Amino acid sequence: MENRERFKVICSECGHTFYACKSIAQEIGILDAGHGSCPKCRTFLNLTFDENSNEMKAMEWSKYLKSINRNK
Numbered sequence: 001m002e003n004r005e006r007f008k009v010i011c012s013e014c015g016h017t018f019y020a021c022k023s024i025a026q027e028i029g030i031l032d033a034g035h036g037s038c039p040k041c042r043t044f045l046n047l048t049f050d051e052n053s054n055e056m057k058a059m060e061w062s063k064y065l066k067s068i069n070r071n072k
């Protein structure tokens with residue numbers, strides 16, 4: 001487990017950079033199934049894995065929920 005690859009995340013709220021592993025769901029291809037809290041500002045973030053840049057895209061959780069509802 002300690003060898004799991006970690007991916008760069010830039011906090012959407014404060015711009016802090018940290019690293020997160022993919023969630024189990026992200027490993028099997030559900031790319032927006034990650035979440036975590038920014039270690040600096042403590043904002044709860046949705047993490048969407050971007051296959052093109054090999055990074056996690058962070059979005060504040062309530063904004064993420066709005067973005068899914070908009071797509072329905």
Ligand SMILES: [Zn+2]
Nearest residue numbers: 011014038041
């Ligand atoms: Zn932050």
